[in-house]
Amino acid sequence: MLDAHRLRVFRSVVASGSVQAAAANLGYTPSAVSQHITALQRETGLVLFERAGRGLRVTAAGTVLAAQADAILARLGEAEIVVADLRAGRTGTLSVSYFASVGAAWMPGVVRRLTTDFPGVRLDLALREYLPDDPAQRSDVQVAVERSEFAAWPGFGVVHLLDDPYVVVLPDTHPLADRAEIELAELAGERWVDNDVARGWCRRNLIEACSAAGFRPPFHVEAHDYPTAMAFVGAGIGVTVLPRLGAARLPPGTRAVPVVRPEPVRSILAVVRDAVADTPPVVAALAELRAVAGCSALGALGALGAPGVPEVLGALSPAAAPSAR
Incomplete structure (x- = not known):
């Protein structure tokens, strides 16, 4: 041996x-x-x-x-x-994966809940932008972006967490900045800042919506992520279109406005392994995910200036309020 x-x-x-x-x-x-x-x-x-x-x-x-x-x-x-x-007395493992946009905003609360309520369960966390085809790479719970009609693999179920429509981030001096909504076709002549060089599903979803509006986005500058793209907008370089949750923290001098006709939307889902779906840790994880998803949606609406949202956020419990960002 x-x-x-x-x-x-x-x-x-x-x-x-x-x-x-x-x-x-x-x-x-x-x-x-x-x-x-x-x-x-x-x-x-x-x-x-x-x-x-x-x-x-x-x-x-x-x-x-x-x-x-x-x-x-x-x-x-x-x-x-x-x-x-x-x-150490830990008798089980729960694997959870998530994509980058929700990592900082959602996962700390989920992990805190699980480690506090279930100290005997070891968490195996992974950053994963896509749902894997390889069964060996599939987590027990995976927070992912997909179409709302996504059908999970055999042995897995889908829990809908949030529908996340897209907004355009533009300088607050832009002629369209004071609009309540902007038709996608009105952005055809703008200088676009690309915010997804990985060419992921969110970007493809946007490209399809633009095609339906009769144009292809004229990308002039590439950024590697949403914060960088919005910083470029703040510098007056162009406009960028991204899911609403990604625009929860706007740079100074910018504004986010919903895009419509068509309205691109991404769905945030939890894909859950059937074998563990009814276990207390997974039930708790899903409850926490629903809570932070709801808070994040309210926070994003607040950033857009939706009426009544600041009052709702102010009434949230201290435990929930930090997730609304």
Whole structure:
């Protein structure tokens, strides 16, 4: 049987490029590292390194073993986490993934609720912008953006959290800035700032709406995210169109106005594994997600100056109010 510790030392030598560098990284002496490598070669019956000038070069057999060692050590690390959880009294794991736009606004409240109410459950959190096709990558609960009619995979259900219509962010000196709403076609002649260089679903949804209005967005500047795109608008570079939640924090000198005819909308959903849907942690997570989604919607409406919204936000409990941003 292969010794896991020797595999780690071997992998360190391969990654570091020399016995001396591996020894420094591991806190060992070079002679101790050499002894581990010699023992592993004897254990496997393989020549893993060969001399190359004053250094070492990985052999073909060593390269293959190093690749396998990565997978072996990763699985061993997972087993060690399970053992640590059991020793600490944690008896289960709940995997939750989410997309970037809701990460800072929604997930802290959800995680706080779960860690407070269910200390025996270990949370496995992941940032994921898309619903994965690979079943092995699917979380127990995934907060995602999709069409409202999205049908989940077998063994999963869909919980609708929020419909998020799009707005145009433009300088507050723009001739259209005081409008209650703007038809999408009226923006055809503007300088557009692209806010999704990843070409994700939200951008494709916008492109389809513009096509229905008879034009293709004339993007002049690319930004990597919503805050940067809105900062460009604040600098007078152009306008940008994005989901309403993304415009909850407007830069100074800008205004967000709903776009209509057609009105692009994204749906924020929770895709939930059927096997865990009725467990107390998932029930609590979904309740918290619904709460923060509602607060976020009110906060976004407040940013647009919707009548009555500030009073509603002021009546929210202290626990809910911070999510409305």
